[in-house]
Amino acid sequence: MKVIFMGTPDYASRILETLIAQHDIEVVAAYTQPDKPVGRKKVLTPPPVKTVAEAAGIPVFQPERLRDEATVETLQAIPCDYIVVAAYGQILPKAVLAHAPCINLHASILPQYRGASPIQQSLLNGDKETGVTAMLMEEGLDTGPILATRRIAIGDDETVGSLFERLTDLAADMTPEVLRSYSTLTPVPQNDADASLCKKISKADGEVAFDDARTLYNKYRAFTPWPGVYLSGGLKLTKMHLxxxxxxxxPGRILAVEKSQVKIGCSTGALWIETVQPPSKKAMAVIDYLNGKRLGLDDTLA
Incomplete structure (x- = not known):
């Protein structure tokens, strides 16, 4: 079968790699976002999907706007059986949706967490399980009928990095299965009454206060390494546990000092903090930070 693939980040590139490895699937084109400047030197960097596709000799398209007439016409001229979409970053117009069945791999159990940050949202909410949903796309944002769902448990101390890896593996494994069994699947409409949305994460989301320990810890799990969690004064809390x-x-009072960690009080609950990162400095052991600031029991971490 012939497939057009649309995606941009690592999550998508791993799915693409799996499709390329299948003997009965031919990826005839890859659509991804334009190259972007990265880092302090603003080095123009290709998205991971482009790197994988070019290495496999697959034609790559990077339109600024998928909706442009010329872009749509180019895509429509590419024969395919399916269009597979994973974290592409653009809305598919009607003309593209009509070209072939468009299957999206979304990293949540839809209709829960439609939108840009489903993995982080599951951790923010302290969920015990999450998963990947294969969905037949329509014009709405993650609103299309469900083709298949796979579920996994979330560890009590799991952070976004490990959960991302496991969900990526899950999505990559299920994509070829969904394509091969597509003709036998019955799309199930989503119940909009159960739907929830999640937004794109910004740096400002990482600012925290010592209010509720569980809430702060869940933010740490969701936002490490980016944008991280940090106090209003800029001190980043880089390693902690509940x-x-x-x-x-x-809030913020030092309740106990041990060899490699300190216990910090919150309005509700408390946290053990092991490492911190002051503004414009490298991460350090919290004990070294306390010594440098001459802080001890009953002082306030700030």
Missing amino acids: AEEEGSFV
């Missing part, structure tokens, strides 16, 4: 979910303490 100490207590109950009890009321002075």
Whole structure:
């Protein structure tokens, strides 16, 4: 079968690699976002999907706007059986949706967490499970009928990095299966009453206060390594774990000091913090930070 692939980040590139490896699937074109400047030197860098596609000799298209008439006409001239979409970053217009069945691999159990940050949102909410949904696309944002769902448990201390890896593997494994069994699948409409949305993560989302320990810890799980969690003064909390979910303490007060960690009180609960990163400096052991600031028991971490 012939497939047009649309995607941009690592999540998508791993799915593309799996499709390329299949003996009965031919990826005839890859659509991805334009190259972007990265880092302080603003080096123009291709998205991971482009790198994988070019290495496999697959034609790559990087339109600024998928909706442009010329772009749509070019795509329509490419014969295919399916269009597979994974974190592409653009809305597909009607003309593209009509070209072939468009199957999206979304990293949540739809209709939960439609939108840009489903993996982070599952951690923010302290969910016990998540998964990947293969969905037949329509014009709405992640609103199309469901073709298949795979579920996995979320570890109590799991962070976005490990969860991302496991969901990527899950999506990559299920994509060829969905394509091969497509003719036998019955698309199931989503229940919009159960739907929830999640937004694109910004740097500002990482600012935290010592209010609720569980909430702060879930933000740490969701936002490490980017944008990280940091106090209003700029101190980043780079390694922590939950100490207590109950009890009321002075926010930020140092409750205990051990060899490699300190216990910090929150309005509700407490956290063990192991490493921190002051503004414009490298991450360091929290004990070294306390010594440098001459802080100890009953002082406030800030």
